[in-house]
Amino acid sequence: MPRASPSAAEAALAGMKKFTRIPVPALAIFAVPHDMGPWLNNNPDPALQAAAQEFSARETAWVEKQAKAFEEGVLTARVVRLAHANHVVFSSNEADVLREMRAFLLTLP
Numbered sequence: 001m002p003r004a005s006p007s008a009a010e011a012a013l014a015g016m017k018k019f020t021r022i023p024v025p026a027l028a029i030f031a032v033p034h035d036m037g038p039w040l041n042n043n044p045d046p047a048l049q050a051a052a053q054e055f056s057a058r059e060t061a062w063v064e065k066q067a068k069a070f071e072e073g074v075l076t077a078r079v080v081r082l083a084h085a086n087h088v089v090f091s092s093n094e095a096d097v098l099r100e101m102r103a104f105l106l107t108l109p
Contacts, residue, residue, distance in 0.1 A: 020073075022074045022076060022077070023076065024076060025076050025077075025078070025104070025107065025108060026074055026076055026077040026078070027077070027078050027080070027100065027101065027104040028067070028070050028074075028077055028078070028079045028080070029080045029081075029082060029089055029097060029100060030063055030064075030066065030067040030070075030079065030080070030081050030082070030089075031063070031081075031082055031084075031085035031086060031087065031089045031092075031093075032060055032063040032064050032067060032081045032082075032083070033056060033059070033060040033063070033083060033084065034056070034059060034060070034063070034084070034085065034086060034087065035084045035085060035086045035092065036052055036055075036056055037086070040052040064081075067079055067081060078100075078104050078107070080100045082096050082097075
């Protein structure tokens with residue numbers, strides 16, 4: 001039986017390289033903890049609220065682990081954590097992102 005074509009995610013990851021050394025200044029912005037959105041934040045269902053809080057705690061730990069790994073692995077990085085931003089951080093926290101980008105750019109030679 002023929003194998004189905006790879007999904008977009010599989011295709012993207014197939015050519016992935018692991019960069020173990022980044023010798024230039026880098027800026028990384030993480031949304032941690034993420035904003036769960038009004039559909040969860042304002043939902044009156046206690047079961048959904050409990051599930052959302054549990055998910056948020058696990059997701060926050062996972063993203064914080066990524067941020068810490070980036071910080072420890074890329075010594076030239078400025079790592080910024082923006083609390084309660086959403087996944088599209090440049091949209092949800094435009095002023096914060098612009099502030100951090102400007103501050104980062106001022107450090108460049």
